[in-house]
Amino acid sequence: MDNRPIGVFDSGIGGLTVLKEIAEQLPGEDVVYFGDTARIPYGSRSKETVIRYFLQSARFLLTKNIKAIVIACNTASAMAMEEAQKEFDIPIIGVIEPGAKAAVAATKNAKIGVIGTKGTINSQSYQKTIRRLLPSAEIIGVACPLFVPIVEEGWENSDVAFMVARHYLLELKEHNIDSIVLGCTHYPALRYTIDKVFDGKVNLINPAYETAKVVKAMLKEKNMLSSKLDDGKHCFYVSDDPESFKRVGGNILKNEIEQIEKVTIEEL
Ligand code: DGL
Numbered sequence: 436m437d438n439r440p441i442g443v444f445d446s447g448i449g450g451l452t453v454l455k456e457i458a459e460q461l462p463g464e465d466v467v468y469f470g471d472t473a474r475i476p477y478g479s480r481s482k483e484t485v486i487r488y489f490l491q492s493a494r495f496l497l498t499k500n501i502k503a504i505v506i507a508c509n510t511a512s513a514m515a516m517e518e519a520q521k522e523f524d525i526p527i528i529g530v531i532e533p534g535a536k537a538a539v540a541a542t543k544n545a546k547i548g549v550i551g552t553k554g555t556i557n558s559q560s561y562q563k564t565i566r567r568l569l570p571s572a573e574i575i576g577v578a579c580p581l582f583v584p585i586v587e588e589g590w591e592n593s594d595v596a597f598m599v600a601r602h603y604l605l606e607l608k609e610h611n612i613d614s615i616v617l618g619c620t621h622y623p624a625l626r627y628t629i630d631k632v633f634d635g636k637v638n639l640i641n642p643a644y645e646t647a648k649v650v651k652a653m654l655k656e657k658n659m660l661s662s663k664l665d666d667g668k669h670c671f672y673v674s675d676d677p678e679s680f681k682r683v684g685g686n687i688l689k690n691e692i693e694q695i696e697k698v699t700i701e702e703l
Contacts (some may be wrong), residue, residue, distance in 0.1 A: 437502050439500050440466055441650065442503065442505065444489065445469070447475035448473070457650060463666070463667050464661050469674075470676055472680055473674035478551075479552065511529075530642040531561055535565045549577070556577065586621040596620070614640060623632070624647070670695070
């Protein structure tokens with residue numbers, strides 16, 4: 436048994452979708468969440484920058500005596516996993532492997548779409564992982580940079596979202612893909628819109644949900660689950676204005692964010 440908290444990292448607020456899944460599947464675990472809100476978006480930055488930002492953020496989380504790091508951010512998972520494993524000696528779970536595995540399990544025709552930020556798609560991280568698990572897979576990756584601002588505006592179910600999604604996803608439709616990895620923290624919020632574009636005929640894979648399952652299995656296997664019987668405590672740190680995070684984050688979690696603090700991250 437291990438009662439230390441789980442550290443969850445994201446470039447901003449989107450990683451709360453992963454935290455929400457963790458809270459549902461592992462209600463007794465304490466969590467320390469860090470959102471690098473001062474430096475979001477990661478999705479349009481170079482690999483070198485994403486690695487540097489992520490390592491600074493992870494070093495901060497380590498000061499909170501965490502037992503594992505969950506990289507909720509798809510872009511950071513895609514670009515910084517290797518460096519993270521080299522630098523830290525606690526378990527590190529990213530969203531790529533769980534998302535890829537679920538897509539491979541779901542597809543019937545081995546035609547898989549991956550959508551994400553430019554950084555995630557260009558890194559080929561999902562594509563390589565899916566191909567390793569299913570060498571015959573036909574994989575089409577599409578960057579959808581307008582999806583993040585659409586979700587942050589709260590427009591995920593609007594006509595604008597539908598038009599943008601139809602435009603981005605045309606190639607996937609033409610290739611008759613049967614499963615799509617929602618490879619960005621914000622995209623699960625667009626699932627109804629994306630489903631509508633495909634007339635309900637596509638499997639939508641949510642890496643946030645899959646990752647929480649992997650975290651649970653890993654903690655169990657290593658005998659590191661919390662022994663607490665009460666609900667776990669969640670505390671939040673951000674690198675920019677805590678007030679807006681508190682407001683928008685509370686909506687995502689459907690729960691008020693109480694403990695939140697701003698930290699300076701650059702010198703770590
Ligand atoms: N959290 C990022 C991801 O999942 C999206 C936002 C960003 O670009 O930083 O890729």
